[in-house]
Amino acid sequence: MSGATMTADGTPRWRGRKPSLARERRWALWTSYIMLVIFAFLFLVPPYFELITSLKTSKEIGSGLDPWYTHHPYLGNFISILRDAQFQMFFWNSVKITVVVVAATIVISVLSAYALARMRFWGSQVFATGVFLTYLVPESLLFIPLFRVLADLHLINSTWGLALVWPTLSVPFCTWIMIGYFGSIPKELDEAAMIDGASHLQMLWKIFIPVAMPGIIAATIFAFTVCWGDFLYPLAFLFTAKQMVLTAGIVSTLIHGDVLDWGRIMAANILASAPPILIYAFLMDYYIAGLTAGATKG
Secondary structure, three states, rough: OOOEEEEOOOEEEEEEEOOOOOHHHHHHHHHHHHHHHHHHHHHHHEEEEEEHHOOOHHHHHHHOOOOOOOOOOOOOHHHHHHHHHHHHHHHHHHHHHHHHHHHHHHHHHHHHHHHHHHOOOOOOHHHHHHHHHHHOOOOOHHHHHHHHHHHHHOOOOOOHHHHHHHHHHHHHHHHHHHHHHHHOOOOOHHHHHHHHOOOOHHHHHHHHHHHHHHHHHHHHHHHHHHHHHHHHHHHHHHHHHHOOOOHHHHHHHEEOOOOEEEEHHHHHHHHHHHHHHHHHHHHHHHHHHHHHHHOOOO
C-alpha cells in the first residue's frame, strides 16, 4: 500500500507508486484514441453500406443475403446514373446555382467582414454578433416566410430563387469567419497603407485579401458545402424535375411511391457527394487554418 513516512528533516517521503503526470497524459491519450476509433467506426458504417448497396443488382439487394458484402461487384448502377439525362440536368443545375451563390457569398462576406473588423463605427461589435446570431436560426423556420417572399417575386420553382435564399445560410457564418481572420491581422499594416495614401478598397484588395486567403478559402468551402448539400430549400421551392438540383432530384425521380431503386439511389448519392469529398481532401489544411485563425491576435 502507498503511504508516507517522515524523513529526518521532517519532510514526508511517499512509499509505493507516485502519481505521474506522464502516466495521466498517456491514459488520456489512449482514451481519446479509443473514443475516436469508436466514433470513426460508427460514422463510416453508413457510407460503407451505401457503397456496398450501390455495387449490387436489384435482385441481390432484394434477396437480403450478405447485406455487408457483395461477391460480384456490379457497376451497372453507376453507368445507368451517369447516362441518365435527368441526373445530368440535376448536376448542372447544382453546379450553376452553387457557383453563383458561393461567388455572391464571398463578395458580401469579405466586404461586410472588413467593415466590421477594421472600420470601427458605433455598434459594429453588436452588429457583428447579430450577424452570427442570424446563422443560428434554423432553415426549418425560415422557409415558410421565404416561400411567401419568393412567391411575390415570382421565383417559385426556379433555381434562381435559391440564389436569394441560400445566402441566408452561408453569408452569416462566412462573415463571422472573415471577421475573426481580419481581426487577427496586425493593425500596423493598414496604418502603414493609410500613411501611403491607400484607400480602404485598395487596402482590402492589395493587403487583406492576399493575407486572408486561407480564411477566404475556408469560407468558400463552407458556402459550397451548404449550397451543394442543402435539401429543405430545394424540396420546398422547386416542383418540376427541370428545375431541381441533385439533393431534391435524386429523391423525387428515383423513389416512386413505395418502390425504391436502392442500387441507383445509392450510386447517385455517392456521385453527388464526390465533389465535396474531393474539395475537403485537397483543401482541408486551408479550411482548418481559416477556422482557427481568429483564435489568436497579432
